[in-house]
Amino acid sequence: MSTTTKTWQAEVYELLRKHEVEIFGYVPDAGHKYLINTSIADPEVHAVSLTTEEEGIGLCTGAHLGGKRAVLLMQSSGVGNTINLLSLVKLGHFPFLTLVTMRGNFGEGNPWQFPMGQATQAVLEAMGVICLPAWTEEDVIPVVEAALTMSFKSGNAVAVLLTQRLLGAKEF
Amino acid sequence: MNRDFKFELDRSEVLPLLVGDAKEYLFIGGLGGTARDTTRLTDGGDNLFALGGAMGAAAMMGLGLALAQPKRKVLVITGDGELLMNLGALATISVLNPTNLSIICVDNGHYGETGYQTSHTGRGVDLEEIAKGAGIMNTATVQSKDQIENGAKVVRQDNGTSFVLLRVSTKESAPRKRNLDATACRIAFRNALL
Secondary structure: OOHHHOOHHHHHHHHHHHOOEEEEEEOOOOOOHHHHHHHHHOOOOEEEEOOOHHHHHHHHHHHHHOOOEEEEEEEHHHHHHHOOOHHHHHHOOOOEEEEEEOOOOOOOOOHHHHHHHHHHHHHHHHOOOEEEEEOOHHHHHHHHHHHHHHHHHOOOEEEEEEOHHHHOOOOO | OOOOOOOOEOHHHHHHHHHOOHHHEEEEEOOOHHHHHHHHHOOOOOOEEEOOOOOOOHHHHHHHHHHHOOOOEEEEEEEHHHHHHOOHHHHHHHHHOOOOEEEEEEEOOEEHHHOOEEOOHHHOOOHHHHHHHHOOOEEEEEOOHHHHHHHHHHHHOOOOOEEEEEEEOOOOOOOOOOOOOHHHHHHHHHHHHO
16 A cells, blocks of 8 residues: 555554554544544554543553553643653653644644743753654654654653644634 | 541551562552552562652553553552542543552551641542542452451452552651662563563
């Protein structure tokens, strides 16, 4: 099957699965809709609905202790909820991968999204998380592939930032 | 609030009775008192990862570990203060209901690490009721010696996640030296398990 007929979201899911990601922690998010719904429907993975993003840090680190790969799907506004728990990732040098759909950046029309959206990369980096933004559809697969290598092979904490230029800004 | 809460039991005496053979389990310990409890229970073994910070993570680390290791029994031992901080984790865990996960909450009604301020459970909040309300079906409270046997049974049952609330006095667990190097503990835990 030609990959050109697939959406980038479908390619991201296949890539995560190819790299043996088996646990998908998520909070509800329109930008992650495809990954969330596909992981829920996939009997070979655990899709874990979280009440807050910080639960995802415990989930991903616990999975690593048990020898499995997990990913945390969240929105930039939820990044703020994870900051202290990233102490565990940083101090323990846990491999950690998160895909973050951005708000409060390219073309955002809701002013409430700017404070956390503009701070997202800075606070992640302050806690030792490497940030890789994806600005276009062509960026997404190479960026996610790089993030998978940098996290699970090299043992880093890595966030892929899926920008609003890529996702499209929600209209207000 | 007038509740029949008894904060009388000695955690160091009762926890070994609830847990039984510690070698059967993979442990996640919360920070503070429960890190000392679990270090004593496992004799500092590599089947324990205990927190020294990142307050609130223990229960969800237990879920991640239980999902990753479905053939092993996972036991989270956390305190009232830590669990109160992340009550949503009980809802998240209950929805998945892994049969190999048990949680013991050691509840002394106080925030011991910060100078024994009274916690919410010391003012009437019942964490077993909250666990039940979250949908965890196998629960028990142990606050007197005659409840220990049932508590141990609930910890061991394997038809769903279980939750045992252990009410104890503010008598601390005996000091026990522990490794605060989270990277060394992570690597040792994985090397022993994988």
